[in-house]
Amino acid sequence: MRTNNKTGAIMVIGGGIGGVQASLDLAKAGFRVYLVEKEPTIGGMMARLDKTFPTNDCSICILSPKLNECERDINIDIITMAELIDLEGEPGEFKATVKKRPRYIDEEKCNNCQMCINYCPTIIPDSYNENFSTTKCLHLVTPQAVPAIPFIDPNHCLFLNERMCKICAPVCKYEAIDLYQEEKEIALDVGAIILAMGSKCFDPSVYKNYGYSEFKNVVTSMEFERILNASGPYEGHLLRPSDKTEPKKIAWLQCVGSRDINRGHGYCSSVCCMYAIKQAFIAREHSSKPLDTAIFFMDMRTAGKDFDAYFERAKSEGIRFIRSRIHTIFPADESGDLLIRYIDENGKFKEEKFDMIVLSVGLEPKSDAINLAKKLGIKLNENNFIENTSFEPVKTSRPGIYVCGTLNGPKDIPSTVAEASAAACEAATLLAPSRGRLVRVKEVVPEKDVSGLPPRIGVFICHCGTNIAGVLSIKELVEDAKKLPNVVFAMDNLYTCSTDTQEVIKEKIKEYDLNRVVVASCTPRTHQPLFQETLREAGLNPYLFEMVNIREHCSWVHRKAPEMATEKAKALIRMGVAKAGLLRPLKPLSIDITKAALVIGGGVAGLVSSLMIADQGFKVYLVERKDRLGGNALRFHDTWRGEDVTAYVNGLIEKVNGHPLIEVFLNAEVLNAEGFVGNFETTLMVKEKEMKIRHGVVIIATGADPYKPKEYLYGEHKDVLISLEFDDELSKRTERIKNAKKVVFIQCAGSRTKERPYCSKVCCTHSIYGALKLKEINPDINVYILYREIRTYGERERLYREARKKGIFFIRYSLNDKPKVESINGKLKVVVKDHVLGIPIEIHPDFIVLASGIMVKRENVEKLAKLYKCTLDDQSFFREAHVKLRPVESSTDGIYIAGLAHYPKPIDETITQAKATAMKAAELLSKEKMIGEAAIAFVNKDLCIGCGICTDLCPFHAVKLEREGKKMKASVISASCKGCGICAVHCPTGAIDVSYFTNSQIKAQIEAFGVKDGI
Amino acid sequence: MEAIELEKLSIVNYDANLCLTCSSCVNGCPAAGIDGLDPRKAIRMYVLGLEEELVNSKWPWVCTLCGRCAYACPMNIDLPGIFKYIRSLRPREKVPGVLHKGVINVLETGNNLRIPKDDYLMLMEELGEELANECCPGFRVPIDVVGAEYLFFPNSKEVFGEPDDMKWWWKIFYAAKASWTIPSENWESVDWGSFTADDEASKKIAKFKVDNAKKLKVRYIIAPDCGGSSWGFRYNYEKYFKDEMKKAGIELVYIYDVLIRFIKEGLIKIDKSKHPQLTTYHDPCKHGRILEMNNLKPYYEEPRFIIKQCCENFVEMYPNRGNNFCCGAGSGAWAGPYEKERVYYGRMKAEQIRNTRAKLVITSCSNCRDQIMKSLKKEYNLDIEVKYIWQLVADSLII
Amino acid sequence: MAFEPKILGFLCNWCCYAAADTAGVSRFQYPPNLKVIRVMCSGRVAPEFIFDAFINGADGVFIGGCHLGDCQYLYGNYEATVVVKMSSEILKQIGINPDRLLLSWHSATEGSQFAQKISEFTEKIRSLGPLGESEGLARDVVVERLKAVIEGLKGRKIRMAFGKMCKRIRGQNKYSDKAFIEEEINRRLIVPIKEKVFKGA
Known part of the structure; x- marks a missing residue:
């Protein structure tokens, strides 16, 4: 070998x-x-x-x-x-x-004190802020820059260009500036x-008729992001560039550079519809007066998870959506206002003035x-x-x-x-x-023993740029914190989360011999781990840390009452400090990991996930409810690019069946599940036999089902099919397919309605692909696609264009004027109003294909969700831990989600997710030990009377009664405990309590709350 | 409304079904709304097979084929091409106004107005004398000069009714001591065949010019100032005559090329101070946008260069160049019968001009000039003077 | 100086605290009278925390959790409903307006609803005035009673009764059975606590 x-x-x-x-x-x-x-x-x-x-x-x-x-x-x-x-x-x-x-700054020596920046005399446009503001030639790209080391822009540096200046070098006491760096x-x-x-944003200057280079108040969407941003050129104040006044009316023009084979790119950039809505929302929030927002678009492509709901919310909150592509932006007059002329969806000619126009530019390589x-x-x-x-x-x-x-x-x-x-x-x-x-391997900093030592608390208060400091008086907060009990040090930082501040915190811990740290900044839900890591590096147990949220819970929500907000922040810090004084070091449990994965669902997602986990050397148990693998993919045949799905799925099944590390259970269902990340025990019912499986992670890939429409004579007329039925006939080239002269596709049949307020994402592409296949079989066929919005997002737009080129006919209908389908003497008749001419169009199709969408039957997943403690959304799709950054993880550790169970999506995205879950699984399974939660319940055995109330009330069966001598005593199963504290609330003697949220810590917070203050 | 039944979609040429019905075209079209139609509706009708209704409507004739719609069309649909095609489907006898008659005239007599050759030659002689007496001693109109450098085609409209307007060019030729000539036969510069979408006629009219050039062995053939006609000639030239012209050593030039050469080579001297007033320029569609859209070099910068030699204060219209609004009189609309519509169409132009606050408007197409000077100025109360670009040069000459 | 109510909130980490974060990120404004203690679960809030808060100057107490059915710990917010029900009943019995205690559910995305709820609650408490004022009780009487309640709640017998009651409710899944819960609370908890509080009277 x-x-x-x-x-x-x-x-x-x-x-x-x-x-x-x-x-x-x-x-x-x-x-x-x-x-x-x-x-x-x-x-x-x-x-x-x-x-x-x-x-x-x-x-x-x-x-x-x-x-x-x-x-x-x-x-x-x-x-x-x-x-x-x-x-x-x-x-x-x-x-x-x-x-x-060359950065011209030695990355090893620099500690980002920024003294050099102060001395740099050269002011340059700040490209990070789209040149709306200025910065120094020697500068830190952004306050949150990682790595937090400034750099010298070689295009502007006086020394590098003209051998002048060099003022920065002697200023640096670390001798980090090296202008001769090569x-x-x-x-x-x-x-x-x-x-x-x-990718980068499309440069809209080629759209001369939008006057981007001429009119200051025509900006790109990226420029607008910076304008909205608190660390942007206007510090988060919504101002327009020409005269720095607050706009009252803003328009967004969609598809600038996208879906345009004339001056831009043919593809759809996928993100612009959503970001335009987002910008409209945020702009309205930033605006002190009611802000008129209008989005000019062709099709709103809000196809992703929860995107349509966002679109609907935008409409209901008054963001205007105008289906019209603007030809020219005119200057309204000399004021900087802009004028556009357009026809609206009802055929009315309009003229509107805007203070500012945002070009929703696309992405390009x-x-x-x-x-x-x-x-x-x-x-x-x-x-x-x-x-x-x-x-x-x-x-x-x-x-x-x-x-x-x-x-x-x-x-x-x-x-x-x-x-x-x-x-x-x-x-x-x-x-x-x-x-x-x-x-x-990371050097383990030996943990300092703080037991028995009186608390020495350090308080670090964050400006968060102007996010906090713009409202609260940081100076007052620092002064107040210094007077609190046990506080030996307090300071403020521009950005407490920045890398250089972590070094500062470590230094201060050393300098002042701190043994508790309080950070008053943003929410612990995102930033606590970062600071805990800093404590760890400083040799302090990470649980000797308390975080106080003075941004989300204070400066951001009390802008109009800065004085009271400052008083509130003082109270919050006081409460945090009170709790900090009582913090104890905690040791998390280290648990062995069962190096196996359970994959639930044998469709494409499950198959790919299983293979990728097994190929990395881990055991996989693959459970499928049906008697064969393959799932929904067995029912359709080609991808939108014409790739053979059947062959692919069969290949996957073969590989899975032949893989030495994969054990497949068909006709199997999950009966019960116990345990936790790293060590689950799942009971399966396999062909009426129960069996137990031990595994460290779970991949949920349970898929979804096609929606069976109640509309458009489906189920009543033999010539009304849903997409999957049509696919089947198409692949078999049935007589009906071969002989058809006229075919109608109706999109959103049952999707994007009140009952199912989401877009199934795949149907537009799917129908168009099917229509093109029909054209291929019989070029003389007439195919009509009745749609509400064509959502061939991304590069799928190519297919849409091809369909139009080949003569497939598209008619848009609206939800309140749906196509009418009738059967007259057994023959189908469709009537739909043409969206341009406003006249009814009558079609007598040989058959109708309903793009019926994807749904999950709640009864199929409810039990699974409960067993593995995952949450489902209103539509019974599994919810991810974080919409943006944890798209394949559930909120329960060790449980991952892929494929349609998460949300409708095409096969490529399903495969991507499946591979992503395999990576997540491997991250865990490749470890020898897993470090558990430390903030869990503990029992004071002296106080415990063995009543068993905690045992019965613990939702996770994490407290058991054990015999100790003659008495029964409660004992916590550390790996199962999740630290909710229900036991502590109900214990008759106060014997059981929960770390990091102990009765005495909370009581201390309540008492600190009670200290007299300004409110 | 009665439902239309889709039995069969029309044969959709020009990739018209690519239309996403986005309405860019409508939003950029000054004719949108006239007769209840607009470019998007027209395309939709064409795609839906409602071709007959479209052919019978006046809209395709009110549309000046200016191409502003197609310039912005994200699907690159050749809207002017489609509308021209629709024009071509109109039975010839039902072509609006005098246009078709002009086409017959030019094919039969070599000019749109059936001006007899003798009258033409006599007029030229008289005009030449006039000019010689006025300011150009020794001047005469060169007719059929074999081996001349430039071949120039008169516009029958001028020959017929505005003969003095020809003197500006002649003055320039005289000042530049240019070698030039006009033909004695088939001398018409204007191509109404391109207006009536009569491709055959248009080709024949182009051939008149080509044949004249070959016969007279000229070096340069000057494309007509009239926008539509210049494009009609250019189109046929590119399609049919390019190679033979190249072989014959004859080059197609635009009026700008001629003027710039004269200025840059110092052949003429210009006094800027004669035009101190604020001056703007109207881009004729077919000298700019249409060329650009056909991947040919558009004349955007050349006219601006010329004007800046003659004027002290120049201001741009907005929008300009490829995005400029058509005057409303192009592609036969000036000669056509739809006056009310033409004036309505011109409102955008009038507004653009007014916004510049210019007192002098320069353009370089006879239709644009007539529309602005004779129609829009009056209809929209514009306090302006309008000049051809060569008129501006002629008026600035130091002789 | 005008009366500014003091309000203490216990927010569960997963939903309501996150909703407050969302309110922040979205800049939904609400009055600054609320101070927050983060707990992992609304079910972590012991009844004595509520009374302690009032003793320490709160004019109102807010408890925020996940929507029923969404609890990270499955039953935590159900437990919170029992605790709040019981505490409200006790407040009523000792002459304090139970409107001063509010339990509310907000998911992580419901920032605007959270801001609105806090605004409303603040206004409500403002209208009630300082603790004791709308009740017609002197501050020291209120504190005395509250302290007696806490003493009572420390008693092992009462605590056993409380624990067992919760077990029964859980065991029989009676969380939505209002009558059952009220009956349980009144019978097993209110009577002994009232005795403690008013023993001197």
Whole structure:
């Protein structure tokens, strides 16, 4: 046997959310990662966004912890200002050469004190803020920059260009400034490469009729993101660029650069509809007066999970949606106002003035990414995105090189994150034999024993730029905190979460011998782990930390009452400090992991997930309810690109059946489940026999069903079919298919209604593909597609164009004027109003295909959700842990979701998700031990009377009664306890309590609340 | 309303079914709404097979085929091409107004107005004398000069009724000491065949010019100033005559090429101070946008260069160049019968002009000039003077 | 100075605390009278926390959890309904307006609803005035009674009764049976607590 020479390291190129996610996944799964970023800082496009849809989460707030995690991970080397310039060797054993441009600042020596920045005399436009504001030539890209090291812009530096100035160098007391730094080449051995270079915004200057270069108040959507952003040019105040006044009317023009084969790109950029709605929402929130917002569009493509609900909410809240593509933006007069003339959907000619117009620009590949792909011999598609197939969505044409994110086609953040994990999965599978070979083990900082020592509390209060400091008096807060009991130190920070502040916190812990830390900043729900890690690095137990939320719960919600808000923040800090004084170090449980996965559902998602987990060397139990594998994919035949689904699925089934590590259970159902992440025990009913399986993770891939419509004579007339029935006939080339002269497709049959208020995402593409097939069989056939919105998002738009080119006829209808289907003497008649001419059109089709959508029967998943403690949404789809950044994880640890069970989606996205779940599973299964929750219940046996109330009331059966001598005593099963504290509320003697939220800690908070103050 | 039954979709040429019904075209079209129609509706009717209704409507004739719709069409649909096709389906006897008559005239007599050759030659002689007496001693109109450098075609409208308007060009030729000529036969510059969508006629009219050029062995053939006619000629030239012209060493030039050469080579001297007033320029569709859309070099910068040599204060209209509004008189609309519609169409142009606050409007197409000077100025109370670009040059000459 | 109500809120980490975060991110404004203690579950809020809050100056107490059925810990918010029901009853019995105690459900996305609920509750408490005012009780009487309640709740017998009652409700899944819960609370808890509070009277 050949010995394994594969290198256990992966190069990830591009440090946006895709690259960051792939890096984190791989590092967690036992690989070394080189994260190569062209810019001086990682974060990519997501870092520059203000908010994210559809939850309106603050983008940098949710991204920042990941960036910091990346920087902290000792198995991730971030190489900034660098590009891959050469690659030799084979998959598994590549030799890569990276060119690193000079930063002119020594990354090892710099501690980001920013003194040099103060002295730099050269003011330059700040491209991070789309040049709406200025910065220094020597500057930190953003306050949250990772790595937090400034850089010198070589295009503007007086010394580098004219050998003048050089004022910065002597200012730096760390001697970190090196103006003679030169470009260098770094050679790296890597086993695989992941391309995550993202895309860029389309430059709208070619749309001369939109006057982007002429009118200051015509901005791109990215510029508008910066305008809205608190760290943007106007500090989050909604102002228009021309005169810095607050706009009262803003319009968004969609599809600038997208769906335009004339001046832009033919494809749909997938994200613009949603981000325009989001921007309208956020702009309205930012506006002090009611803001008129209008979105001019062609089709609203809100096809993703919860997107349609967002669209509906936008409509109901008064955001105007006008189906009209604007030809020209006129200056209204000299005031900077803008004028547009358009015809509305009812055929009325209108003229409207706006204070500001946002061009919703699309995404396009970056030239450096295109060049690199060409250099590496990687095939690009017609749009210069990476060419891939539906079945191998993250593989490039060159083995060993994978791709994720918008370089792989336009897409949103969750799809990028899923692709990142999927690409990581491919790399991890390729290099599975070398896992762990190159990892560095983190030095464990010995924990300082604080028992018996009086509390010495340090308080760190965050400005969060102006997010907090713009409302609260930070100075007062610091002064007040200094006077609180046990507080020996208090300070304020511009951004407490920034990397350099973590160093400050560590220094202060040392300097003041702190043994408790309180941070008053944003929400602990996102940022607590970061600070706890800092404590750990400083040798303090991470549970000696308390976080106070003075942003989400204070400055952001009490802007109109800054004084009272400051008083409130004081109280909150006082309460946090009171609790901190009583904090005790906690030790989490370390548990062995059962190195096996349970995959529930034998459709494409389940099959792919099983294979990818098993290929990484882990045991898989695959459970399928039916008597055969394959799921829904057995019922349709081609992908939208014409790939053979049947052959693919059969191939998967064959591989699964032949895999030594996969055990398949057909006719099997989950009866019961116990345990927790790392150690589950699931009882299966397999052909009427019960059996127990032990496993560490669960993949839920239970799929979905087609909706059976009640509308349009379905079930009443033999010539009314749903898509899957039509597919079946199409594949068999039945007489009906061959002889048809006229066929009508009706889209959204039962979707996007009150009952099912979501878009099934696949139907538009699916119907168009079917229609084209009909044309192929009989070019003379007339096919009519009646639609509400054509949602051939992304590169699928090509298919839509092809259908139109081939003469397939599209008629739009609205929900309140649906097509009428009648049977007259057994013959079908469809009447629909033409959306342009307003006249009724009558069609006598041979048959009708209803695009009926995808749904989940609640009874199929309810029990499973309960057993594994996952939540379902209103439509019975499994809910992910975080819409943006944890798209394939459930909120319960160790349970992952893929495929239609999560939301309707096409096969390529299902495969991506399945691979992503396999990566998540492998991250866990590749570990020897799992570290459990530390904040759990504990029993004071002296007080326990063995009454058993806690045992009975614990929802997780995590407290048991054990005999101790003559008495029964309660005892906590640490691995099962989730720390809810219900036991502590009900214990008659106060014997059981819950760590980190103890009775005495909460009481201390209540008492601190009671201290007299201004409110 | 009665339902239309779709038995069979029309044979959809021009990729018209690519239309996403986005309404860019409507939103950019000054004729939208006239007769209850607009470009999008027209395309939809065409696609739906309601071709007859469209052919019978006046809308395709009110539309000036200016191409502003197609310029922005995200699906690159050749809307002017389709509307021209619709025009071609109109029975010839039902072509609105005098246009078709003009086509017959030109094919039979070599000019749109049946001006007899003798009258034409006599007029030229008299006009030449006049000019010589006025300011150009020794000037005479060169007719059928073999081996002349430039071949120039008169516009029968001028020959017939506005002969003095020809003197501006002649003055320039005189000042530049240019070698030029006009033909004695088939001399019509204007191509009404392109207006009536009579491709055969248009080709024949182009051939008149080509044959004249070959016969007279000229170096340059000057495309008609009239936008539609210049495009009609250019279209046929590119399609049928390019190779033979190249072989004969004859080059097609636009009026701008001629003027710029004269200025840049110092052949004429210009006094800027004669035009101190605020001046703007109207881009004729077919000298700019239509060329650009057909991947040919548009004349955007050349006229601006010329005007800036002659005027002290220049201001742009908004929008301009490829995005400029048509005057409303193109593609035969000036000569056509739909006056009310033409004036309505011109409202956008009038507004654009008014917004510039310019006192002098320059353009370089006879239809544009007539529409602005003779119609819009009056209808919309514009306080302006209108000049051809060569008129501007002629008026600025230092002789 | 005008009366500014003091309100203490116990928000569960998963839903209501997150809803408050969402309100923040979305900048939904509400009065600053609410101070927050984060707990992992609304079921973590012991009745004595509520009374302690009143003793420590709260004019109103707010408890926020996940919508019923969405609890991260399956039963926690159901338990909270029992605790609040019981505490309200006790408040009533000792002469304090039970409207001063509010239990409310907000999912992580319901930021605007949270902001609105807090605004309404703040106004409600404002209209009631300082604790004791609308009740016509002197501050020291109120505190005395509340302290007696807490003393009572510490008693092992009462606590056993409380625990067992919750077991019964859980065991018989009677969370939605109002009458059953009221009967249980009144019979087993209110009588002994009232005795404790008013023993001197």
